[in-house]
Amino acid sequence: MPHAAGPLVVGVDSSTQSATALVVDAGTGEVVARGRAPHRVSDGPGRESDPEQWWEALAAALRQCGPAARDAVAVSVAGQQHGLVTLDGRGAPVRPALLWNDVRSAPQRDRLLGRLGGAAAWAERVGSVPAPAFTVTKWAWLAEHEPEAARATTGVRLPHDFLTERLTGRATTDRGDVSGTGWWATATGSYDEEILGIAGLDRGLLPEVLEPGEPAGEVRSALPGLPLRPGALVAAGTGDNMAAALGLGLRPGRPVLSLGTSGTVYAVSQQRPADPTGAVNGFADARGDWLPLACTLNCTLAVDRVAALLGRDREAVEAGGSVVALPFLDGERTPDLPDASGLLTGLRHDTTAGQILQAAYDGAVHTLMTALERVLDADADPAGPLLLIGGGARGRAWRDTVLRLSGRPVLVPEAQDLVALGAAVQAAGLLSGEDPATVARRWRTDRGPQYDAVDRDEEAVERLTTALDRAKPLLAPR
Numbered sequence: 001m002p003h004a005a006g007p008l009v010v011g012v013d014s015s016t017q018s019a020t021a022l023v024v025d026a027g028t029g030e031v032v033a034r035g036r037a038p039h040r041v042s043d044g045p046g047r048e049s050d051p052e053q054w055w056e057a058l059a060a061a062l063r064q065c066g067p068a069a070r071d072a073v074a075v076s077v078a079g080q081q082h083g084l085v086t087l088d089g090r091g092a093p094v095r096p097a098l099l100w101n102d103v104r105s106a107p108q109r110d111r112l113l114g115r116l117g118g119a120a121a122w123a124e125r126v127g128s129v130p131a132p133a134f135t136v137t138k139w140a141w142l143a144e145h146e147p148e149a150a151r152a153t154t155g156v157r158l159p160h161d162f163l164t165e166r167l168t169g170r171a172t173t174d175r176g177d178v179s180g181t182g183w184w185a186t187a188t189g190s191y192d193e194e195i196l197g198i199a200g201l202d203r204g205l206l207p208e209v210l211e212p213g214e215p216a217g218e219v220r221s222a223l224p225g226l227p228l229r230p231g232a233l234v235a236a237g238t239g240d241n242m243a244a245a246l247g248l249g250l251r252p253g254r255p256v257l258s259l260g261t262s263g264t265v266y267a268v269s270q271q272r273p274a275d276p277t278g279a280v281n282g283f284a285d286a287r288g289d290w291l292p293l294a295c296t297l298n299c300t301l302a303v304d305r306v307a308a309l310l311g312r313d314r315e316a317v318e319a320g321g322s323v324v325a326l327p328f329l330d331g332e333r334t335p336d337l338p339d340a341s342g343l344l345t346g347l348r349h350d351t352t353a354g355q356i357l358q359a360a361y362d363g364a365v366h367t368l369m370t371a372l373e374r375v376l377d378a379d380a381d382p383a384g385p386l387l388l389i390g391g392g393a394r395g396r397a398w399r400d401t402v403l404r405l406s407g408r409p410v411l412v413p414e415a416q417d418l419v420a421l422g423a424a425v426q427a428a429g430l431l432s433g434e435d436p437a438t439v440a441r442r443w444r445t446d447r448g449p450q451y452d453a454v455d456r457d458e459e460a461v462e463r464l465t466t467a468l469d470r471a472k473p474l475l476a477p478r
């Protein structure tokens with residue numbers, strides 16, 4: 001282990017596919033140890049994951065960090081947003097968690113929209129028109145399909161709340177992650193009793209919402225198999241996208257594109273978002289500002305699936321041709337087409353497999369680029385670099401596609417695991433009393449190669465826009 005200049009902190013990313021733990025020198029931002037352990041997500045009609053598995057993966061990732069984890073004096077857990085974790089009186093999951101990318105609650109979402117006066121009323125109140133990703137729609141689905149599970153539930157948590165509570169013994173959440181539930185009003189900064197009433201959820205089942213900079217508690221003693229020091233400070237944690245924003249020390253108006261299981265585009269804003277079209281989710285960030293964000297369900301996994309179907313390496317793309325792929329294998333959230341499936345159009349005799357694969361990348365990136373125009377507020381620099389993060393940022397085909405369809409320069413931070421790093425930033429800020437943005441900028445986490453802008457491929461953008469418009473009746477069967 002290198003000699004550390006400052007105290008050590010731990011940052012955790014409990015994402016859709018895995019848990020990543022980093023032990024970081026709070027003085028310099030140097031990552032002194034890293035561990036990663038996978039999670040399982042169900043396939044079939046829904047997307048579920050056992051929260052006990054997240055806890056085991058967290059412990060396994062920490063064990064991989066070796067003795068450094070036990071030396072850490074502060075810890076923070078960031079997690080995939082929106083997931084519905086239902087707990088019984090002993091703190092055990094009543095059933096597997098319903099994840100953000102489970103679209104079964106689309107009919108419940110439609111009914112909830114009507115009960116509060118429509119999309120615009122939701123946007124004005126909670127900052128977002130809830131997608132079927134939002135926790136409130138999942139609770140409504142559970143109450144309707146598994147009423148006995150809903151009745152057995154005495155605690156409702158988000159993924160990062162669940163893990164943080166296991167560490168501290170205290171039921172807490174933060175303003176960033178809670179802003180993706182649908183039952184926390186960004187207009188008032190509090191739980192919305194009317195929405196809770198409509199959803200049939202008792203306020204007493206929910207955790208306390210911590211203010212930015214407030215601690216969640218301390219690591220409890222007697223956590224067998226967990227190599228963390230009892231008494232280490234535990235920060236509030238937050239949702240994964242909010243954590244990446246912390247990790248980058250993101251300044252308002254700087255756009256981020258994250259390519260992971262989900263594709264997300266976002267920027268910090270100082271104005272509270274409320275987009276009545278539903279394209280932009282008006283989340284709170286973890287520092288007291290806002291994080292307008294658009295999210296797609298089909299990103300790296302969908303493109304990797306197309307590559308596997310074609311029997312090609314994910315980098316084996318070919319330019320040219322007129323094929324268009326709308327890779328909505330999981331249904332889609334942006335655009336709002338929960339019942340959609342994948343669509344291929346424009347095939348010709350001379351279309352190659354590499355062109356079909358390139359079309360899948362184009363389809364995944366195009367929806368994010370269209371959403372980016374709505375995410376950025378009037379103050380944002382329209383020509384500034386896009387920060388490219390997430391597992392896909394390591395792929396050349398992803399990077400080239402983003403350059404070609406955005407027309408912007410692209411900066412790929414050298415720092416990897418920006419969600420876990422953002423959690424570490426939060427833990428370090430809690431320890432020193434600094435603003436997390438100051439910590440991240442001291443750590444210089446946004447350093448990395450910048451790729452020059454190329455002319456936007458207007459022909460491809462036009463083909464995709466037209467195909468999407470024409471295909472909507474086919475993709476929205478309800």
Ligand SMILES: Nc1ncnc2c1ncn2[C@@H]1O[C@H](COP(=O)(O)OP(=O)(O)O)[C@@H](O)[C@H]1O
Nearest residue numbers: 015016017018260261300301390391392394395
């Ligand atoms: N070298 C690479 N090139 C392209 N894609 C990659 C590379 N390494 C990982 N990925 C993609 O990154 C994805 C995981 O990204 P990640 O941001 O860790 O996801 P999540 O946070 O949703 O669990 C995988 O699905 C894989 O397709």
Ligand SMILES: O=C(CO)[C@@H](O)[C@H](O)COP(=O)(O)O
Nearest residue numbers: 015016080081100260261262
């Ligand atoms: O639903 C959203 C954002 O609103 C997703 O971004 C989830 O937070 C999952 O993130 P990853 O596991 O793909 O990082």
